[in-house]
Amino acid sequence: MECISFSTEVLVLGAGAAGLVAAIEAAQSGAKVLVVSKMGPQDTNCTISAWGGFTYAPESRVHELFRQVVETSGYLANQRLVEVFAHRAPKVAQYLADFGVALDVLDEADKKNQLGIVKLRGKGRTTGLALTTRLRARAEELGAKFLDRVMVSSLVTEDGRIAGVVGVDLADGKLLSISTKAMVLATGGGACLYGRTDNPAGATADGIAMAYEAGAELVDLECVSFQFPANRLDGLFAVKNAPDEGLLRFGGAHYYLGGLRIDERARTNIDGMYAAGETTGGVFGAARLGGAALADAVVFGAMAGKETAIIAMERQTNGLSRAHVERERRRMEKMLASKGTPAPEATERLRAAMWRYAGTMKTRQTLEQAGRELDALEPLRGDVRAANPAQLRDALEFLNLLTVARLIVAASLLREESRGCFWRLDFPKPDNANWARNIHMWQSGGKAQVAVRQSVMSRLTPPTQPRIGAGCFPYLPPTEP
Numbered sequence: 001m002e003c004i005s006f007s008t009e010v011l012v013l014g015a016g017a018a019g020l021v022a023a024i025e026a027a028q029s030g031a032k033v034l035v036v037s038k039m040g041p042q043d044t045n046c047t048i049s050a051w052g053g054f055t056y057a058p059e060s061r062v063h064e065l066f067r068q069v070v071e072t073s074g075y076l077a078n079q080r081l082v083e084v085f086a087h088r089a090p091k092v093a094q095y096l097a098d099f100g101v102a103l104d105v106l107d108e109a110d111k112k113n114q115l116g117i118v119k120l121r122g123k124g125r126t127t128g129l130a131l132t133t134r135l136r137a138r139a140e141e142l143g144a145k146f147l148d149r150v151m152v153s154s155l156v157t158e159d160g161r162i163a164g165v166v167g168v169d170l171a172d173g174k175l176l177s178i179s180t181k182a183m184v185l186a187t188g189g190g191a192c193l194y195g196r197t198d199n200p201a202g203a204t205a206d207g208i209a210m211a212y213e214a215g216a217e218l219v220d221l222e223c224v225s226f227q228f229p230a231n232r233l234d235g236l237f238a239v240k241n242a243p244d245e246g247l248l249r250f251g252g253a254h255y256y257l258g259g260l261r262i263d264e265r266a267r268t269n270i271d272g273m274y275a276a277g278e279t280t281g282g283v284f285g286a287a288r289l290g291g292a293a294l295a296d297a298v299v300f301g302a303m304a305g306k307e308t309a310i311i312a313m314e315r316q317t318n319g320l321s322r323a324h325v326e327r328e329r330r331r332m333e334k335m336l337a338s339k340g341t342p343a344p345e346a347t348e349r350l351r352a353a354m355w356r357y358a359g360t361m362k363t364r365q366t367l368e369q370a371g372r373e374l375d376a377l378e379p380l381r382g383d384v385r386a387a388n389p390a391q392l393r394d395a396l397e398f399l400n401l402l403t404v405a406r407l408i409v410a411a412s413l414l415r416e417e418s419r420g421c422f423w424r425l426d427f428p429k430p431d432n433a434n435w436a437r438n439i440h441m442w443q444s445g446g447k448a449q450v451a452v453r454q455s456v457m458s459r460l461t462p463p464t465q466p467r468i469g470a471g472c473f474p475y476l477p478p479t480e481p
């Protein structure tokens, strides 16, 4: 495989809402920006397929928005992140309108001085294209460059600092080595891990898996939001022998509430690496309000873009270590030469197992079965087949999904309660005494590490009784202004 090297100041992985806003802000601040996406500009990512609602709050209701996000999260949200979100979300609609994005205010929220939803104009599975097209055009005007249909396969760190990435051009199979001074990870969530989902193909948690392998800390990975008909939820919690065949036909995975741990400046624990959007965790805990995901992607995408531009001014790029690039070359050449299981077949087995045993109807028993199913898939790590360069994407996605599946199953076994969108049928009630806590996961010296820590309750405490529900939650009844 031929290898081409690039160098940039700010590297943005992902061209959904979070990545595009990060690119705009970094370029606006004067940085040389390169955006890499495994999809083309018209291919449907989550931002493009979104219904298009954004959380909206009048400036006077910031504290109310803060309370609603924290309570909806079941008090798992990091309240310092929610502070940032609640203060900036009210400005998102105007920010986007300034780029020419057409938005409608629903419910006339502003007039009633209440929380509401601002929606992208349009309907259907490509509503968000109006948003991504405008944002990309603005990023390009500011000088940002785009590499489309390039799949990043691993992140490279040097002495604990992000140094760049290795990827593959899916059109011609050339290996790319990209060095950078700073990076924004905005690769979205991974709801395609489950056999049933409303997410478009490609939501495969690549960033979460690659970041974990590079030493990043993850939080709340067990918190995946599932759609499920409200009138069947009681029936679900009454299931005695999970999984119930009839109920497996309902619902689907919608949103990753967990992901990379970030701080108020969108920094991860890897020096120089920032993250934003659905690939992160901590802002929403166990459940989120409808419209909050897009607003979050814009708020933290903008923050990450600005911050990376600042540190890019102070740093040098070093080329990537040859050893790392060679390792990636060997890995991909092996997949291309393999006579083993085709990647799409391996992925289907994984998705079926995760939906059946680790989806809506989780118990200790089903999760342990999920673990055994994952063990059976583990040998495919060294033997999954990509018939051509385009199928390298399928193969790499399978490996990323398998990594994240293991983490989700492990974290789901630990959390012995139900809260927000996290449901354990053998522990159907919330347990504030023991579980108003976050599960953190990372690797150290090649070994998996787990810590259960008190959630950051910098303002609102003690936790109220958490809500339990499906999908995105509606606003709570408002308190008086």
Ligand SMILES: Cc1cc2nc3c(=O)[nH]c(=O)nc-3n(C[C@H](O)[C@H](O)[C@H](O)COP(=O)(O)OP(=O)(O)OC[C@H]3O[C@@H](n4cnc5c(N)ncnc54)[C@H](O)[C@@H]3O)c2cc1C
Pocket: 013, 014, 015, 016, 017, 018, 019, 036, 037, 038, 039, 045, 046, 047, 048, 049, 050, 051, 052, 053, 054, 055, 150, 151, 152, 153, 186, 187, 188, 189, 198, 199, 200, 202, 203, 206, 207, 254, 255, 276, 277, 278, 279, 290, 291, 292, 293, 294, 295, 297
């Ligand atoms: C059907 C549906 C409706 C929704 N409706 C709403 C709504 O109305 N309101 C709301 O707030 N939220 C909604 N959501 C959720 C919201 O759309 C997403 O959470 C949000 O768009 C995520 O944005 P993002 O930028 O983080 O990631 P995405 O938009 O998913 O973008 C991820 C990007 O990363 C790139 N990428 C991933 N892996 C790699 C890799 N290995 N190498 C290179 N590039 C990579 C992809 O190509 C893509 O460009 C909806 C989601 C769905 C599925």
